[in-house]
Amino acid sequence: MRFPLAPTAKIARHIVKHKLKGTPKFAMVLQLEPLHTCNLTCTGCGRIREYSTSLKDMVPLEQCLAAAAECDAPMISICGGEPLIYPKIEELVAGLHEQGRMVYICTNGVFMRKKMREYLASAYTPSFEPQLAQLLTEKLVTEKEAEAIRKADGAAKSKVVIRPSKWHYWNVHVDGLEFTHDLIVEREGVFKECVAAIQMAKILGYQVATNTTVYKETETAELEEMFKFLSSLGVDGHTISPGYDYDAAKKDMVKRLGKDPAQFFLTREMTRQKFKDIERWGQMFTIFGTPGYLEFLAGKRELACSAWAVPTYNIRGWKAPCYVMTEGHYPTYAQMLAEVKWDRFGVDDHGCGRDARCENCMMHSGFEPSGALSSSPRDSWINFKYNFGSRPAPYPSSPELTRAAYNGATIGKGHLAEAKEAVNREFAGVKSAFARGGNDLPHDHDHADSGHSGGSGGCSSGASGAAGDQLADLKAKIAAAKKIEVKSE
Numbered sequence: 207m208r209f210p211l212a213p214t215a216k217i218a219r220h221i222v223k224h225k226l227k228g229t230p231k232f233a234m235v236l237q238l239e240p241l242h243t244c245n246l247t248c249t250g251c252g253r254i255r256e257y258s259t260s261l262k263d264m265v266p267l268e269q270c271l272a273a274a275a276e277c278d279a280p281m282i283s284i285c286g287g288e289p290l291i292y293p294k295i296e297e298l299v300a301g302l303h304e305q306g307r308m309v310y311i312c313t314n315g316v317f318m319r320k321k322m323r324e325y326l327a328s329a330y331t332p333s334f335e336p337q338l339a340q341l342l343t344e345k346l347v348t349e350k351e352a353e354a355i356r357k358a359d360g361a362a363k364s365k366v367v368i369r370p371s372k373w374h375y376w377n378v379h380v381d382g383l384e385f386t387h388d389l390i391v392e393r394e395g396v397f398k399e400c401v402a403a404i405q406m407a408k409i410l411g412y413q414v415a416t417n418t419t420v421y422k423e424t425e426t427a428e429l430e431e432m433f434k435f436l437s438s439l440g441v442d443g444h445t446i447s448p449g450y451d452y453d454a455a456k457k458d459m460v461k462r463l464g465k466d467p468a469q470f471f472l473t474r475e476m477t478r479q480k481f482k483d484i485e486r487w488g489q490m491f492t493i494f495g496t497p498g499y500l501e502f503l504a505g506k507r508e509l510a511c512s513a514w515a516v517p518t519y520n521i522r523g524w525k526a527p528c529y530v531m532t533e534g535h536y537p538t539y540a541q542m543l544a545e546v547k548w549d550r551f552g553v554d555d556h557g558c559g560r561d562a563r564c565e566n567c568m569m570h571s572g573f574e575p576s577g578a579l580s581s582s583p584r585d586s587w588i589n590f591k592y593n594f595g596s597r598p599a600p601y602p603s604s605p606e607l608t609r610a611a612y613n614g615a616t617i618g619k620g621h622l623a624e625a626k627e628a629v630n631r632e633f634a635g636v637k638s639a640f641a642r643g644g645n646d647l648p649h650d651h652d653h654a655d656s657g658h659s660g661g662s663g664g665c666s667s668g669a670s671g672a673a674g675d676q677l678a679d680l681k682a683k684i685a686a687a688k689k690i691e692v693k694s695e
């Protein structure tokens with residue numbers, strides 16, 4: 207099976223219950239955002255921009271649990287922001303488990319090892335020594351950390367922690383191999399940390415999933431390599447979704463990076479091109495999701511949007527109409543269901559957006575549930591076969607696969623290192639998002655105000671406008687991340 211039996215049965219019961227009752231709209235997955243604070247500033251992330259004035263605010267624990275109870279979704283995806291920054295994250299996970307819900311923690315992976323060391327400290331008995339020895343051998347904990355785990359005091363022993371459970375997945379954000387991923391999260395070393403966290407989690411018996419957003423520049427060949435590598439690490443499943451140009455992200459792309467959003471996000475046609483191999487990947491790797499949604503991504507069918515089935519709750523309430531678009535926030539899920547004019551959103555039978563902003567959307571949060579909730583006998587059969595059929599075997603690990611994965615900062619080719627070199631040489635064409643190894647994609651140099659031609663790039667060292675902002679932005683990032691002095695012009 208792709209998914210553990212007990213949670214699968216619970217989700218199936220939830221759907222059957224509502225179908226028998228004739229509930230017109232109900233929640234399948236709650237996207238719970240207890241805070242929007244994050245330790246990273248990923249390119250394309252709308253949250254840290256849309257909620258930039260309330261980054262310090264948090265949803266109290268009781269309110270988070272009440273929101274889950276109100277919508278009664280069997281699956282909770284705790285996202286944000288970075289949920290591991292939420293001070294009561296352990297209590298939140300425990301409370302959701304007490305309610306009998308499946309929990310995904312959508313994390314950038316940076317704090318995962320710390321949380322797992324806390325688990326080890328709380329649970330440690332000599333029977334953990336073989337696992338600790340393996341973690342030491344693989345350099346996933348240090349000798350000092352291992353000693354701290356062995357000598358944990360009463361406070362560490364009694365701390366609420368996130369334990370391995372079939373009702374819980376770490377859901378680690380990975381958007382590509384090392385170079386691409388670090389570029390997107392705008393910090394070197396994050397990919398390496400994610401991989402270390404995944405390895406540690408698997409040694410300790412956690413379930414691990416990954417989530418990947420596909421952008422316009424994402425290369426499908428790289429995605430396949432990424433899935434092979436992640437599968438070889440023992441990752442239990444993958445979610446994948448096309449990126450989408452919702453407003454806050456779009457504004458940020460233009461203002462901060464000087465990019466044209468039309469060059470960054472996918473249209474429906476482009477999405478279908480990118481996802482043409484998705485069904486084959488579904489056979490090769492444990493891709494989570496419904497086969498109907500995979501067919502939709504591959505361009506083989508249309509689906510209606512069921513954004514109400516994947517509601518988002520955050521510091522302002524129930525976000526409507528969907529995860530990506532904001533027209534308002536409601537105090538209760540019931541009120542949101544009742545008051546939003548749902549037929550204004552999504553796409554019509556021909557795939558045309560009822561709202562202009564829906565035109566290019568193929569996000570999993572809108573369309574994935576439509577495949578699961580379909581009552582056609584064919585959909586029921588393919589869903590059953592896909593989820594209850596045997597799980598694809600892990601891809602065999604190999605030194606070649608590992609070498610291919612570490613193609614960025616690890617071998618001195620991270621984007622900050624590259625930019626530093628460019629800045630210090632007063633090289634005009636500072637690498638921008640997704641440009642790699644000197645082979646910039648032509649559109650990365652097409653800014654109307656950058657004053658340079660295409661090809662290898664050439665804004666002057668006194669770059670102005672968008673290019674100047676980008677240069678300044680990169681310099682600041684280099685200085686902050688590397689703690690080095692960057693020579694100014």
Ligand code: SF4
Pocket residue numbers: 511512513527528529530531551552553563564567568569571572573
């Ligand atoms: S199609 Fe659905 S999920 Fe996508 S933007 Fe429109 S309402 Fe939101």
